[in-house]
Amino acid sequence: MRNNLIQDFVKDFLSKHVNPGDVMVDATLGNGYDSEYLLSLGANIIAFDIQSAAIEQTKKRLGESVNLTMHHTSFINMFVHVSDFKGIIFNLGYLPNGDKKITTNKSDTLRILNEIVLKMNKDNFVIITAYPGHEAGLDEAHAIETFIQTLPNDYLAYTYQIKNRFHAPYVIVIEKMNKKNAS
Numbered sequence: 001m002r003n004n005l006i007q008d009f010v011k012d013f014l015s016k017h018v019n020p021g022d023v024m025v026d027a028t029l030g031n032g033y034d035s036e037y038l039l040s041l042g043a044n045i046i047a048f049d050i051q052s053a054a055i056e057q058t059k060k061r062l063g064e065s066v067n068l069t070m071h072h073t074s075f076i077n078m079f080v081h082v083s084d085f086k087g088i089i090f091n092l093g094y095l096p097n098g099d100k101k102i103t104t105n106k107s108d109t110l111r112i113l114n115e116i117v118l119k120m121n122k123d124n125f126v127i128i129t130a131y132p133g134h135e136a137g138l139d140e141a142h143a144i145e146t147f148i149q150t151l152p153n154d155y156l157a158y159t160y161q162i163k164n165r166f167h168a169p170y171v172i173v174i175e176k177m178n179k180k181n182a183s
């Protein structure tokens with residue numbers, strides 16, 4: 001298997017959907033690799049992480065940028081800081097090489113997704129990388145899939161998933177469509 005199949009899909013999706021000057025939300029900053037890629041596309045990023053270590057590490061790696069604003073708070077508070085957005089990226093789970101006990105959780109993720117879909121306009125999107133390889137991650141991924149199946153048809157919700165690898169990470173996308181183009 002190409003280990004980077006999932007990351008390649010995310011990058012490809014972002015490169016096709018993000019234009020210079022777009023406001024992108026990085027809901028789970030971590031070490032800042034997703035934000036770094038978004039910066040390369042010319043996005044203005046508003047990023048969140050509950051760990052100061054993530055923010056410090058990203059500052060160390062990327063330096064200060066006027067196009068990347070980092071908030072040390074949960075993504076459940078994102079709409080205190082975000083009024084308009086093109087897309088929102090989530091990379092669930094825990095900080096690589098960090099404390100594996102500090103991880104996203106089903107209840108917060110579902111809570112904010114419920115808020116996000118109500119604020120989405122045509123051409124807005126959410127792209128989520130889910131990690132079902134540990135029990136809580138599997139539970140979280142299943143809950144998101146159950147949720148997206150309830151969305152009306154002015155949204156397009158789908159997964160990009162390797163089918164013959166057990167519990168491999170996968171991508172969940174929600175796009176807001178024009179009602180006319182929904183089917």
Ligand SMILES: C[S@@+](CC[C@H](N)C(=O)[O-])C[C@H]1O[C@@H](n2cnc3c(N)ncnc32)[C@H](O)[C@@H]1O
Nearest residue numbers: 028030031032033034049050074075091095104
């Ligand atoms: C898999 S890492 C993200 C990787 C990152 N996007 C990158 O490119 O390096 C998940 C991050 O989510 C953060 N996190 C967990 N729960 C969160 C929450 N409720 N709000 C914001 N960040 C959260 C963790 O601290 C961790 O840094």
